Amino acid sequence: GEDVEQSLFLSVREGDSSVINCTYTDSSSTYLYWYKQEPGAGLQLLTYIFSNMDMKQDQRLTVLLNKKDKHLSLRIADTQTGDSAIYFCAEIPNNAGNMLTFGGGTRLMVKP
Amino acid sequence: DSGVTQTPKHLITATGQRVTLRCSPRSGDLSVYWYQQSLDQGLQFLIQYYNGEERAKGNILERFSAQQFPDLHSELNLSSLELGDSALYFCASSASGISNEQFFGPGTRLTVL
Numbered sequence: 001g002e003d004v005e006q007s008l009f010l011s012v013r014e015g016d017s018s019v020i021n022c023t024y025t026d027s028s029s030t031y032l033y034w035y036k037q038e039p040g041a042g043l044q045l046l047t048y049i050f051s052n053m054d055m056k057q058d059q060r061l062t063v064l065l066n067k068k069d070k071h072l073s074l075r076i077a078d079t080q081t082g083d084s085a086i087y088f089c090a091e092i093p094n095n096a097g098n099m100l101t102f103g104g105g106t107r108l109m110v111k112p
Numbered sequence: 113d114s115g116v117t118q119t120p121k122h123l124i125t126a127t128g129q130r131v132t133l134r135c136s137p138r139s140g141d142l143s144v145y146w147y148q149q150s151l152d153q154g155l156q157f158l159i160q161y162y163n164g165e166e167r168a169k170g171n172i173l174e175r176f177s178a179q180q181f182p183d184l185h186s187e188l189n190l191s192s193l194e195l196g197d198s199a200l201y202f203c204a205s206s207a208s209g210i211s212n213e214q215f216f217g218p219g220t221r222l223t224v225l
Contacts, residue, residue: 031211042114042202043155043216050211088155097168098143098212099157100204 004103006089011109018076020106022089027070029091033100034063034074037086046074046087076108084110115139116217118203124223130191133220137184137205143167144186145206145214146178150199161186193224 003025012018024032030051035043049056049063049072056063062075072089086105093101115138125131137144146158157170161180172178175193180186190197200221204214 033213035216042116042218043204044114045213045215048211048213092212098160098206098214099145099168099170100147100155100214101157102155104154 004089004091004101006087006103006106008104009107009109011111012079014079014081014110014112016079018079018083018108018110020074020076020087020089020108022072022074022103024070024072024089024091024103025101026091026093027067028094030094031092032063032065032072033090034061034072035088035090035102037088037105039085043088079108079110081110081112084108114215114217116203116205116215118201118217118220120220121218122221122223124225125193126225127193127195129193129224130189131193131222133188133190133201133203133222135186135188135203135205135217137186137203138207138215141205141207141215142184143206143208144180144184145204146172146186146188147202147204147216148199149202149219150196153199155202158188190222195224198222198224 005023033048034046060077090100090102117136142163158172160168178188200219204216
């Protein structure tokens with residue numbers, strides 16, 4: 001996951017918006033993904049975006065994609081304490097089969 | 113619940129031993145992937161199988177091997193275990209659609225003492 005970069009930590013207050021950022025490596029990646037990992041649990045697929053889209057909204061989640069800068073962000077509106085987890089962005093680089101390459105994860109802490 | 117199951121949940125063993133991790137994919141998914149999550153390496157792809165055939169290989173050690181059976185369940189075999197093999201091992205599965213959404217199991221936590 002060293003080629004996909006994320007900041008390590010984000011702290012927000014309950015009810016605020018959270019924005020988790022990611023820089024990926026391969027501009028030809030077709031799909032980009034966001035996963036959530038709660039303590040002691042597996043990875044939950046939250047959402048994904050096709051590379052020809054700039055934005056995708058799914059309830060409280062908004063994904064923004066800037067292909068020129070290879071920058072991906074996940075915005076969580078009205079963040080709740082249940083959103084506290086580690087968030088991973090991932091890509092499938094071109095010529096990499098179907099293997100996901102993950103960032104190091106951003107730990108989101110939501111304070112009441 | 114993703115529909116992907118993994119057993120066992122926890123495994124504690126000694127250096128030099130061999131273990132087998134098992135994964136059952138979601139119903140209908142033909143692809144199975146194995147990933148390793150460790151503190152120093154993060155999440156790394158190990159290997160992919162599609163309908164019984166090896167499809168892609170990542171940074172998988174020669175001491176590790178995997179297979180996918182006719183009923184599509186998969187096993188990851190880890191041998192000559194070292195302390196550094198202690199990690200969470202995840203299995204994921206996907207259908208053959210182009211978005212390639214991969215759904216992960218709960219993982220097997222391996223501790224090598």
